[in-house]
Amino acid sequence: MPIVHVNGIELHYTERGQGQPLVLLMGLGADGSVWEEHVRVYEQHYRCILVDNRGAGRSAKPEGPYTTRMMALDTIGLLDALGIDQMHLSGISMGSAIAQEVALATPERVRTLTINCSWSECDAYTTRIFETFGAAYQAMKADDFQKLLQLIIYTPAYHEQHQDRLKEGQNSALTNGNPMPVHAFQAQCSACMSHHTTGKLGAITAPTLITVGDQDIFTPVHLSLSIAREIPHAELSIFEGSGHTHHWDRLQDFNRITLDFLNRHQ
Template sequence: MPIVETNGLKLYYEERGSASAQPLLLIMGITAPGSVWEPHVAYWEKYFRCIVVDNRGVGKTDKPAGPYTTAQMADDYAGLLDALNLEKVKVVGCSMGSTIAQQLAIRHPQKVSSLVLMCPWARCDNVAKAIFQHIMTCKARFRPEEFSHYIQLLIYSKASWDDEKVAAELAEGRQQAAIGAEPQPLHALEGQAWACITHNALESLPTLTQPALVIGGKEDIFTPVWMAEEVAKAIPKADLYLYEKAGHIFHFEKLEDFNERVKSWLLVH
């Protein structure tokens, strides 16, 4: 099992694709293990050396007491890149993963060649802080399937809920959450949530020299459009693309277009 000791913890990762291809580091969001990248990695591994990781606090990676910070989690990844002898990588970060990616580019600019920032934020307003606090409360009080239901309501768009096939898949997902073998412990979820709440990179983003693709969904109620627009405006070399009729999980709702769009952008940048 591939484990790297970095920044005081054991970090689990997997590699997919050719070892000679351009390295692509994938950083997932709050509550999610690296395996959530599977529908994307299955496509991207044809073009890149994909490095898929379980963040601090989830999956097979250590789950120390929190709170965590996005800077701390970025340093986790810097240590991983050092251990893999990778001098410079392309980075795709989703949600909380986008905040970690921002910090990795800010704190270790020589390690990052380009960034794809999915449903990102540079800072939390009071609404965002309240949502993350409520996520912690729900995790503490809800059964796993109830917690899953709340997260689904945050991340899927109306178009998905109105699709009977997708709605049935979401119901199946809630059932699986009830019997999941490796649930994230409360203290680890709280650690990640505090990292999300306290992330504030707005003043540092203008210093980035790497090209960035900021991408999201126009119906995202979790991290609304203004957040993506603020990130894109702050980064000097940023492109912005927002999907119609898509929410926080736009990368599943618009899977084929997203996989191809990101692949094409990364091959140029």
């Protein structure tokens, strides 16, 4: 099992494909395997490195709180352990916040940066969402919490069209033999709430792609627009009619747009 000892913890990762390294960081409560529908495309061109962030998957789950800066140092430690000097870097949601911190800490290592459904700091609304998620994860049954999460990250149209898939996700939450501990989930929520790179992102010089759904009610589009204003060279791709899960709602478009971006900057 591929594990490295970094930043005081064991960090689990998997590798797929060959080519220039592409490091993939997933969001709140999720492990690296959730990239699967994208990696099937990416691995045909790149050496994909899927990271289980601190607290998730098969990585260590120390007591919190965590910060996105702390998890960025975990990622940088992984790069050191694997001998990777330069890589493409992509993150979804919390993973995109971690990716910002990696790009700020080690700009010379980031060949390209892709940040999806992101924020540079929480506003009052988004803070309340993370607070609610942290409390609900402790108080609710796994399937009920999954339903709450689905209501926030998927659009009403997606609910109308994909009831079977959503219910399958709820059932999977009940049968998960290795659920994320409450303390680890809440520690990741703390990292999301304390994330603050506003005023720093202009230092990012790597080619940057920002993607977001215009119907995102978790990390609303104005948060991504704020990042785009700070990184003036960034490309912005807004997915109309899609929400926080635009990377799944519009899977083929997302894979095509992000892969084209990567290929243009090899």
